[in-house]
Amino acid sequence: MSDAILSAHNLVKHFNAGGWGAARKVVRAVDDVSFDVAPGETLGVVGESGCGKSTTARLLTHLLPSDRGEVRFRGRVAGTEVPLKEFRRHVQMVFQDSYASLNPRMTMLDAVAFGPTVHGVDQPEARRRAGALLERVGLDPARFGPRYPHEISGGQRQRVNIARALAFDPDVIVLDEAVSALDKSVEAQVLNLLTELRRERGLTYIFISHDLNVVRHISDRVMVMYLGEVVEIGPTADLYTAPRHPYTEALLAAMPSLDPDRRTMEAPLQGDPPNPIDPPPGCRFHTRCARAFGPCPGTAPVPALVGRRHLASCHLNTVKEAAE
Amino acid sequence: MAVAQTDIETLATADKPRGYWSGVGRRFLKDKVAVAAGCVAGGLILMAIFAPWVAPQDPFDGTMIRRLSPIGTEGYPLGADELGRDMLSRLIYGARLSLFMGVTPVLIAFVIGSAIGIAAGYAGGWVNSITMRVLDVFYAFPSVLLAIAISGALGAGILNGLLSLTVVFIPPIARVAESVTTAVRKLEYIEAARASGASAFTIVRAHVLGNVLGPIFVYATSLISVSMILAAGLSFLGLGVSPPNPEWGLMLNTLRNAIYVQPWLAALPGVMIFLTSISFNMLSDGLRSAMDIKQ
Numbered sequence: 279m280s281d282a283i284l285s286a287h288n289l290v291k292h293f294n295a296g297g298w299g300a301a302r303k304v305v306r307a308v309d310d311v312s313f314d315v316a317p318g319e320t321l322g323v324v325g326e327s328g329c330g331k332s333t334t335a336r337l338l339t340h341l342l343p344s345d346r347g348e349v350r351f352r353g354r355v356a357g358t359e360v361p362l363k364e365f366r367r368h369v370q371m372v373f374q375d376s377y378a379s380l381n382p383r384m385t386m387l388d389a390v391a392f393g394p395t396v397h398g399v400d401q402p403e404a405r406r407r408a409g410a411l412l413e414r415v416g417l418d419p420a421r422f423g424p425r426y427p428h429e430i431s432g433g434q435r436q437r438v439n440i441a442r443a444l445a446f447d448p449d450v451i452v453l454d455e456a457v458s459a460l461d462k463s464v465e466a467q468v469l470n471l472l473t474e475l476r477r478e479r480g481l482t483y484i485f486i487s488h489d490l491n492v493v494r495h496i497s498d499r500v501m502v503m504y505l506g507e508v509v510e511i512g513p514t515a516d517l518y519t520a521p522r523h524p525y526t527e528a529l530l531a532a533m534p535s536l537d538p539d540r541r542t543m544e545a546p547l548q549g550d551p552p553n554p555i556d557p558p559p560g561c562r563f564h565t566r567c568a569r570a571f572g573p574c575p576g577t578a579p580v581p582a583l584v585g586r587r588h589l590a591s592c593h594l595n596t597v598k599e600a601a602e
Numbered sequence: 603m604a605v606a607q608t609d610i611e612t613l614a615t616a617d618k619p620r621g622y623w624s625g626v627g628r629r630f631l632k633d634k635v636a637v638a639a640g641c642v643a644g645g646l647i648l649m650a651i652f653a654p655w656v657a658p659q660d661p662f663d664g665t666m667i668r669r670l671s672p673i674g675t676e677g678y679p680l681g682a683d684e685l686g687r688d689m690l691s692r693l694i695y696g697a698r699l700s701l702f703m704g705v706t707p708v709l710i711a712f713v714i715g716s717a718i719g720i721a722a723g724y725a726g727g728w729v730n731s732i733t734m735r736v737l738d739v740f741y742a743f744p745s746v747l748l749a750i751a752i753s754g755a756l757g758a759g760i761l762n763g764l765l766s767l768t769v770v771f772i773p774p775i776a777r778v779a780e781s782v783t784t785a786v787r788k789l790e791y792i793e794a795a796r797a798s799g800a801s802a803f804t805i806v807r808a809h810v811l812g813n814v815l816g817p818i819f820v821y822a823t824s825l826i827s828v829s830m831i832l833a834a835g836l837s838f839l840g841l842g843v844s845p846p847n848p849e850w851g852l853m854l855n856t857l858r859n860a861i862y863v864q865p866w867l868a869a870l871p872g873v874m875i876f877l878t879s880i881s882f883n884m885l886s887d888g889l890r891s892a893m894d895i896k897q
């Protein structure tokens with residue numbers, strides 16, 4: 279789609295996992311991932327641990343060079359057509375570990391003020407803006423501005439991290455498990471803050487989480503990843519009520535529901551995902567799929583349109599013999 | 603709203619509080635051993651600076667009559683050396699050259715070694731590998747041998763001694779700097795800084811230096827004692843400082859023949875070297891634990 283604000287095109291990232299020459303092993307952390315995000319939209323990203331969510335986030339923000347593929351911002355390739363420095367001003371990131379992502383020797387005010395100074399705002403002005411942003415994320419700048427990361431709580435630190443991202447006046451914020459480490463009540467408050475900020479500033483979020491309830495709450499669309507690939511992506515309501523990929527179904531079945539009647543009896547996912555060093559051939563999910571059939575072990579399914587803006591990569595949707 | 607606005611205004615101009623360093627100071631002062639070591643080291647430095655006022659005699663003035671006077675001689679509380687010079691005065695004056703030879707190479711090596719190590723550590727990849735392999739070549743030699751070899755090749759003299767010691771200390775400091783920087787570089791706050799679009803230089807200046815210089819500096823201070831002992835060794839071998847300058851290592855050398863006549867007298871420069879190196883070591887240990895943020 280050409281009106282996407284941010285899009286990934288065939289992103290590939292393989293990590294070295296030891297060995298040389300022919301014996302060289304690679305972790306296929308992200309394998310041919312493409313998607314786009316519309317302006318003002320929140321795209322949720324879910325999947326088991328190790329499926330490549332964080333790697334995707336770091337490729338999207340160009341913190342990690344991709345092996346292949348490109349990221350486009352408003353249709354222009356990041357790093358070439360949009361210079362990296364400008365790209366970074368538009369696309370910001372909030373990390374999971376609120377403590378590790380703050381310099382232990384820097385006060386909260388300086389942490390927020392750092393970004394604007396990089397982009398040419400002078401020091402007093404940057405600090406004034408930082409103070410106003412701390413205020414906006416619910417932290418009294420007089421009290422919290424001079425503090426160090428170890429002197430405040432996790433929720434407060436994550437507010438600072440959000441303020442730091444906002445200081446660039448970005449269009450897109452990638453939130454990698456940004457609320458996962460927080461207590462439930464604090465998590466809810468930070469989520470509310472994020473929702474308010476999105477409305478107020480017309481932000482676009484890419485919201486990565488393993489908590490399907492939270493993702494459902496905040497996302498307009500959801501993307502499901504498995505072993506470095508996108509298996510399904512679609513509007514939140516469609517995906518949650520009528521998933522078109524058995525993996526999504528399994529994830530939803532495993533999801534702790536607040537409504538006991540909605541809990542399925544079907545055993546959800548069994549065991550751990552296979553090793554991403556040697557992903558299974560054909561459909562990567564076939565070793566755990568309850569509905570695997572003929573073509574699954576041999577042929578990899580390709581994404582197929584199954585609804586409005588709804589794609590799924592499963593032979594069940596395309597191969598006729600599966601219908602019965 | 604108006605109130606909040608003024609808060610922000612005052613903040614923008616207010617000085618940064620010294621939260622971290624005041625904590626370090628507080629923890630350091632609680633460490634009795636480190637404080638004692640600091641006092642001894644400070645006393646030695648003061649003694650060196652004010653040597654002309656502290657020393658009772660001229661350290662170069664000797665007469666054969668007083669040769670090897672024992673400790674406790676009237677007017678010569680620590681006796682006299684093999685040329686009849688006042689031992690106490692020579693030990694006091696000796697602190698100047700000995701401390702200078704101990705501290706200067708380490709300081710220079712701290713600057714150069716940190717620069718190399720931080721650059722290599724932050725760059726990572728093959729730049730890092732090549733730099734570290736080159737340093738490993740130096741590192742493979744025992745430091746004593748390396749110092750003697752370089753100093754021997756350059757010839758005697760204070761400057762050559764300093765130079766050889768500096769070369770000896772650059773690789774170990776660079777190594778520590780590289781490993782500390784490599785660890786810091788992987789942390790998320792460096793990633794967050796990269797996400798700001800700042801240049802590598804800015805990131806190193808604003809986010810890396812403050813977090814790595816402390817540990818590197820603490821390690822460097824632990825080398826001061828090694829440097830003093832090596833410098834003394836060079837002087838002992840006739841490299842480094844030359845007579846009649848008072849320097850503890852050199853004094854140990856010239857007094858070695860007197861070891862059978864006046865063993866306690868001959869041991870005094872060694873005592874000073876020991877005292878100084880151990881106090882600097884304990885000082886750096888105290889600093890290291892005081893800087894540990896997890897306490």
Ligand SMILES: Nc1ncnc2c1ncn2[C@@H]1O[C@H](COP(=O)(O)OP(=O)(O)OP(=O)(O)O)[C@@H](O)[C@H]1O
Nearest residue numbers: 293294305307326327328329330331332333334554
């Ligand atoms: N720097 C790296 N070097 C080698 N392998 C890596 C590296 N980073 C990630 N990986 C591997 O890539 C795969 C994907 O990792 P990633 O962190 O993207 O997963 P994730 O979906 O974010 O998982 P989690 O939910 O645990 O955060 C994993 O198998 C991981 O071990």
Ligand code: SF4
Nearest residue numbers: 561564567574592593
């Ligand atoms: S393609 Fe086959 S194995 Fe893969 S998810 Fe669909 S049914 Fe299961």
Ligand SMILES: [Mg+2]
Nearest residue numbers: 331332333455
């Ligand atoms: Mg992750």
